[in-house]
Amino acid sequence: MIEEYDPREGRMLSLLDEEGELARLPAGMPRLTDEQALAAYKTMVLARQADEWALNLNRQGRMPTYALNKGQEANSIGALLALRPDDWFVPAFRELGGMLTRGISLAQWYLYWYGNESANHMPRDTFRTMPISVPVGSQPLHAVGIAWAERYQGTDRVAIAFTGEGGTSEGEFHEACNLAGVWKAGVIFFVQNNWWSISLPWSRQSASATAAEKGFAYGFPGIRVDGNDLFAVYAATALAAERARSGKGPTLIEGLTYRLGAHTTSDDPTKYRTEAEVKAWEPRDPLLRLERYLVKAKKLAPEEIGRLREQSLACAQGAFEEAERAPDPGLEDTFRWHFVEMPDLLARQLERRKA
Amino acid sequence: MKVLTLIEAVTDALRLEMASDRSVVVFGEDVGVEGGVFRATSGLQKDFGAERCFDTPVSESGIVGAAVGMAVAGLKPVVEIQFSGFAFPAFNQIVSHVARIRNRTRGALTAPMVIRMPYGGGIRAPEHHSESVEAFFGHVPGLKVVIPSTPHDAKGLLIAAIRDPDPVIYLEPSRAYRAVRQEVPEEPYTIDIGTARVEAQGEDLTLVSYGAQMIEARQARAVLAAEGRSVELIDLRTIFPFDARTVVESVRKTGRLLVVHEGPQSFGVAAELMATVMEQAFDRLEAPPARLAGPDVIYPMPRGEKHYLIGAESVCAEARKVMSYEP
Numbered sequence: 001m002i003e004e005y006d007p008r009e010g011r012m013l014s015l016l017d018e019e020g021e022l023a024r025l026p027a028g029m030p031r032l033t034d035e036q037a038l039a040a041y042k043t044m045v046l047a048r049q050a051d052e053w054a055l056n057l058n059r060q061g062r063m064p065t066y067a068l069n070k071g072q073e074a075n076s077i078g079a080l081l082a083l084r085p086d087d088w089f090v091p092a093f094r095e096l097g098g099m100l101t102r103g104i105s106l107a108q109w110y111l112y113w114y115g116n117e118s119a120n121h122m123p124r125d126t127f128r129t130m131p132i133s134v135p136v137g138s139q140p141l142h143a144v145g146i147a148w149a150e151r152y153q154g155t156d157r158v159a160i161a162f163t164g165e166g167g168t169s170e171g172e173f174h175e176a177c178n179l180a181g182v183w184k185a186g187v188i189f190f191v192q193n194n195w196w197s198i199s200l201p202w203s204r205q206s207a208s209a210t211a212a213e214k215g216f217a218y219g220f221p222g223i224r225v226d227g228n229d230l231f232a233v234y235a236a237t238a239l240a241a242e243r244a245r246s247g248k249g250p251t252l253i254e255g256l257t258y259r260l261g262a263h264t265t266s267d268d269p270t271k272y273r274t275e276a277e278v279k280a281w282e283p284r285d286p287l288l289r290l291e292r293y294l295v296k297a298k299k300l301a302p303e304e305i306g307r308l309r310e311q312s313l314a315c316a317q318g319a320f321e322e323a324e325r326a327p328d329p330g331l332e333d334t335f336r337w338h339f340v341e342m343p344d345l346l347a348r349q350l351e352r353r354k355a
Numbered sequence: 356m357k358v359l360t361l362i363e364a365v366t367d368a369l370r371l372e373m374a375s376d377r378s379v380v381v382f383g384e385d386v387g388v389e390g391g392v393f394r395a396t397s398g399l400q401k402d403f404g405a406e407r408c409f410d411t412p413v414s415e416s417g418i419v420g421a422a423v424g425m426a427v428a429g430l431k432p433v434v435e436i437q438f439s440g441f442a443f444p445a446f447n448q449i450v451s452h453v454a455r456i457r458n459r460t461r462g463a464l465t466a467p468m469v470i471r472m473p474y475g476g477g478i479r480a481p482e483h484h485s486e487s488v489e490a491f492f493g494h495v496p497g498l499k500v501v502i503p504s505t506p507h508d509a510k511g512l513l514i515a516a517i518r519d520p521d522p523v524i525y526l527e528p529s530r531a532y533r534a535v536r537q538e539v540p541e542e543p544y545t546i547d548i549g550t551a552r553v554e555a556q557g558e559d560l561t562l563v564s565y566g567a568q569m570i571e572a573r574q575a576r577a578v579l580a581a582e583g584r585s586v587e588l589i590d591l592r593t594i595f596p597f598d599a600r601t602v603v604e605s606v607r608k609t610g611r612l613l614v615v616h617e618g619p620q621s622f623g624v625a626a627e628l629m630a631t632v633m634e635q636a637f638d639r640l641e642a643p644p645a646r647l648a649g650p651d652v653i654y655p656m657p658r659g660e661k662h663y664l665i666g667a668e669s670v671c672a673e674a675r676k677v678m679s680y681e682p
Contacts (some may be wrong), residue, residue, distance in 0.1 A: 088428070117458065117459060117460070117461055118461050120459050120460045120461065120463070121460050121461040121462070121463040122460070122463055127463060127464075130427070130464070131456075131459050131460055131464070133452075134451075135447060135451045135452075138420065138447060138448065138451060138452065141416070141417055141420025141421055141423070141424065141448065142420060142421075142423050142424035142427065142452070143424060144417075144420070144421050144424060145420065145421035145422060145423060145424020145425040145426075145427075145428070145432075146424035146425070146427060146428040147424075148421065148424070148425060149424065149425040149428035149429060149430045150428060152380070152406065152425075152430065153428075153429060153430075159424070171416065171444075172416050172417075172420060172447065172448070175414045175416050175417035175420070176417065176420065178412055178414060178417065179411070179412065179414060179417045179421055182411075182412055333461075337457055337458040337461050337462055338457065338458050338496055338497045338521075339457070339497075339499070339521045340520045340521060343549055343595075343596030344549070344596065344599065344600065345595075345596045345597070345599065346596070
């Protein structure tokens with residue numbers, strides 16, 4: 001079914017339009033239930049408010065550099081909904097929605113950006129979640145190895161790796177795709193194409209029309225989906241997961257979306273893009289269309305929308321306070337986590353620091 | 356006991372660990388069907404199957420990055436980089452992830468893996484096949500770096516590296532692969548990573564080296580012994596975390612230090628040992644700590660190799676200088 005949406009022929013999987021109208025799904029296409037869609041909407045609202053609050057905090061000087069997810073929430077929420085809790089999640093750094101869907105708390109997310117490694121220590125039941133990967137494009141390789149190891153150990157778990165469209169330019173992305181193709185690894189490569197890699201647009205990032213078509217060079221299908229369409233993202237990922245689980249190998253999903261905010265709070269997009277362009281994408285907001293769908297489906301009452309937003313903001317405020325209250329790493333922490341047993345050399349250096 | 360060369364000891368260690376631990380998987384370029392260009396993995400694919408020992412595409416970054424994923428997901432990958440000079444494409448994975456995942460996740464996810472590579476020159480190889488890379492890796496927090504110089508040490512250190520819950524860079528001195536034969540126990544055994552070995556005791560000078568350079572260090576010690584000089588010879592064996600205690604104790608006894616290594620002088624292992632000895636044995640020094648290291652030049656192609664490598668006579672000459680130093 002994935003093959004029917006060949007990006008080389010200009011096709012893109014799209015199910016939910018900007019008005020919130022859901023197309024009739026082809027037979028066999030995985031579909032979110034309305035209950036799942038409502039839960040996803042709430043997650044989306046929380047993620048959106050979390051970003052807004054983080055931006056606010058950054059301006060107040062209370063939050064260091066923070067990467068915004070605004071506009072891209074459907075990509076990681078839709079994808080994680082299509083996976084099992086015991087599948088592996090290998091993020092880049094713009095997958096807050098996916099983290100929340102997995103059950104990682106907002107406080108933990110904030111703690112990472114606040115600057116504490118303990119935020120990367122995932123709770124026991126979500127341990128199959130890799131930490132945020134800062135070196136762009138380096139983490140898809142990890143997903144390939146993880147998937148290989150799972151099959152070796154006799155499970156059908158899959159691994160999903162996220163990267164931005166900028167990440168597809170890195171050599172390690174190529175190596176990940178190549179190995180995954182050769183090994184028929186049970187991976188999903190999810191490229192969040194948000195148009196902008198800080199200040200470089202997709203048109204200058206690659207001479208390929210789409211990121212999705214790159215999959216074919218490595219012997220597996222690629223599919224471009226409307227990344228602002230939760231239903232399309234879910235469907236594509238569910239199909240890809242089924243391929244990965246059943247030994248059919250990798251899939252490259254390109255979730256086409258738009259980075260409504262800045263790259264991070266240290267970035268000023270007015271230097272390289274126009275307000276007009278941003279405005280043109282606002283009606284395509286994944287949050288908006290999902291909201292419209294749910295209202296039409298009578299799953300969401302219009303008066304709940306404002307209340308939900310307020311609740312989410314309160315939640316974000318509480319989460320940040322929790323992150324702020326978390327103890328800073330001690331001097332020992334800076335030393336103790338490099339090896340199981342601290343070598344003499346390090347122990348002496350630590351003693352010296354203490355004195 | 357059996358008599359093995361260093362490379363055979365490597366194969367032996369791999370074989371024993373693969374036999375006793377199914378989570379050990381071996382992969383890299385040409386390691387499967389061919390058994391490795393140096394034959395380090397000879398016979399492993401035949402005996403354990405292609406699922407346990409296999410060939411990868413030409414993709415060093417891929418090899419190491421995939422190994423990170425496998426290690427995190429419960430396996431113990433022992434990968435081969437064909438020559439140390441080809442480790443550079445994998446540097447990002449090594450420095451950014453292999454070395455960091457334990458610290459980054461505060462112990463939740465870890466990378467128990469070994470990256471093996473032949474290193475060093477003296478094999479008349481093309482460019483890029485003779486690189487000394489130990490200082491690069493020694494400078495990366497979160498990595499252990501191990502260099503055996505004998506078959507016995509090679510087996511014990513590799514088994515220790517494979518069993519180590521932390522990542523180990525295991526550098527094999529190419530020119531010593533078949534140069535040394537030694538009796539080695541048949542059963543598995545480990546040598547603690549982070550321990551140097553006092554190969555010969557002495558009173559007049561502490562001579563520290565590692566890897567293939569130990570061959571010349573041994574020759575020099577013997578020549579000097581015939582001249583009535585008593586040289587304490589130490590094989591460092593682990594670059595990080597190095598055994599400062601053994602070296603310092605020795606220098607506190609002999610009062611004189613000479614470190615010899617093939618790799619380039621600047622920012623190298625000798626500099627580190629000299630600094631350590633000055634910090635911890637200054638009051639016992641009878642001469643400034645000395646080093647004889649490779650020059651800060653790019654390793655020459657075969658016709659010029661003779662200008663680079665350090666011979667036993669040079670070690671002797673330098674040792675005599677240190678031993679005869681009077682303030």
